[in-house]
Amino acid sequence: QVQLVxxxxxxxxxxxSLRLSCAASAxxxxxxxxxxxxxxxxxxxxxVAVISWNGGTTSYADSVKGRFTxxxxxxxxxxxxxxxxxxxEDTANYYCxxxxxxxxxxxxxxxxxxxxxxxxxxx
Numbered sequence: 001q002v003q004l005v006x007x008x009x010x011x012x013x014x015x016x017s018l019r020l021s022c023a024a025s026a027x028x029x030x031x032x033x034x035x036x037x038x039x040x041x042x043x044x045x046x047x048v049a050v051i052s053w054n055g056g057t058t059s060y061a062d063s064v065k066g067r068f069t070x071x072x073x074x075x076x077x078x079x080x081x082x083x084x085x086x087x088x089e090d091t092a093n094y095y096c097x098x099x100x101x102x103x104x105x106x107x108x109x110x111x112x113x114x115x116x117x118x119x120x121x122x123x
Contacts, residue, residue, distance in 0.1 A: 002026040002112040004096050009117030012086055020081040020117060022096030030054070030074040033099050036081045037107055038092035038119075047105040048094070049081060059103045064090075086121045093118050 003025040012018055026032065035050040049060045049070040058070050069082040079096055094117050097110035104110070 002098060004098070004112055004114035006094065006096055006114045006117040009094060009119045011120045011122065014086060014088055014121055014123050016086050017082070017084045018086065018119060020083065020094055022079040022114060024077045024079070026077070026098070029077040031100070033102055034072060034079040035097050035099060035110060036070060036094060037097060038094045040092040045107055047107065050103045050105065051079065052103060057103060059105070088121045088123045091119060091121050
C-alpha cells in the first residue's frame with residue numbers, strides 16, 4: 001500500500017516562490033519514478049514534472065521549464081517541487097504520484113496519487 005501526502009501549498013504573489021513536498025509511505029519508494037501534476041478549476045489535469053527512481057533524470061512541461069525544479073530524497077522517501085517565478089496561471093491543485101513507467105507524462109500510467117495541495121498565485 002502506497003500513501004502520498006503533499007504539503008507546502010499556499011497563497012503567493014506573482015514572482016514569488018513555493019516549495020512543495022510529497023511524503024511517501026511505500027517500502028519500495030526508490031523503485032518508483034515520481035511525478036507532479038496539477039489541475040486548475042474547470043481544466044484537465046496536466047503534467048508538470050517527473051524524476052527518475054534515482055533522481056538522475058528529470059523532465060518538465062514546457063510551461064514550467066526553467067522555473068520549477070523537481071528533486072527527491074530516497075532515504076527520507078520525499079519528493080520536492082521548487083517553484084520559482086510563479087505566475088497566476090500556475091494556480092492549481094498540485095498532486096504527486098508514482099509510476100513504474102519511467103519518465104512518463106501520461107497520468108494514466110501513474111498508480112498512486114496524493115490528495116493534493118493548493119497553490120494560488122495572485123497577480
